[in-house]
Amino acid sequence: MKVPAVELSECIRCEICTEVAPSVFRLNDAGYIEVRELDAYPAQQVDEAIMACPVDCIYWEAQ
Numbered sequence: 001m002k003v004p005a006v007e008l009s010e011c012i013r014c015e016i017c018t019e020v021a022p023s024v025f026r027l028n029d030a031g032y033i034e035v036r037e038l039d040a041y042p043a044q045q046v047d048e049a050i051m052a053c054p055v056d057c058i059y060w061e062a063q
């Protein structure tokens with residue numbers, strides 16, 4: 001299964017991904033973007049977040 005991932009060292013915490021795909025990405029209490037644990041990820045929303053991320057730090061990871 002493909003799972004979205006975030007390269008946190010590049011993330012600038014603009015929260016665009018949490019607006020584009022709130023069911024997938026959230027800002028955790030520590031202030032970092034987190035990928036929610038889901039059985040299946042909405043590919044279209046994730047792809048939109050990948051395209052919208054200003055620093056290109058979201059990617060698909062094979063699991």
Ligand code: SF4
Binds near residue numbers: 010013016053
């Ligand atoms: S859109 Fe990209 S840079 Fe912005 S918070 Fe999400 S992962 Fe980080």
